[in-house]
Amino acid sequence: MAEFTIVLSSPHPAPETFARLVDWDAHTAAIPFTRLHHDGEPRLGQRFVARTAIGPWGFDDPMEVQLLRRPAGNLPGVVEVVKSGQAIRGRVRWTVTPAATGSTVEWHQRINLGRLPAVLDPVVGLVGRLAYGSGLRRLVR
Numbered sequence: 001m002a003e004f005t006i007v008l009s010s011p012h013p014a015p016e017t018f019a020r021l022v023d024w025d026a027h028t029a030a031i032p033f034t035r036l037h038h039d040g041e042p043r044l045g046q047r048f049v050a051r052t053a054i055g056p057w058g059f060d061d062p063m064e065v066q067l068l069r070r071p072a073g074n075l076p077g078v079v080e081v082v083k084s085g086q087a088i089r090g091r092v093r094w095t096v097t098p099a100a101t102g103s104t105v106e107w108h109q110r111i112n113l114g115r116l117p118a119v120l121d122p123v124v125g126l127v128g129r130l131a132y133g134s135g136l137r138r139l140v141r
Helices: 014-021 024-030 118-140
Strands: 002-010 034-037 047-054 057-069 077-084 088-099 102-113
Touching (some): 014 077, 024 034, 057 088
Antiparallel strands (some): 088 102
16 A cells, blocks of 8 residues: 655645635546545535546545544644545545644545555555645645
């Protein structure tokens, strides 16, 4: 299983940055070739699916929110999502911590891509860090 961590600064206060990261419709706009299908506001136990496709070729990435705690005062906000699809399995955990000028996001992901051999985990981690980092920067702008 590949792992990677992304840490970035946001100019926005923690509650606003957190809201941007749990705005599932914004993920659709920020991540190329992917459309997130959900039912309502982010909540504990919520299930949703990200469909990534180019033309007729694609895959579903079903997920479930297993932890959702909004930032309060100096306490960070935390979200944990489990990915349970055939193409992608794993876990994503992100925190949004208040900072002197905005907030800090730490995104940690463990990911397993289908039948890829473990020897490719470093490559998967690198590509994941680059791709998710790009999307995260768009979300917190």
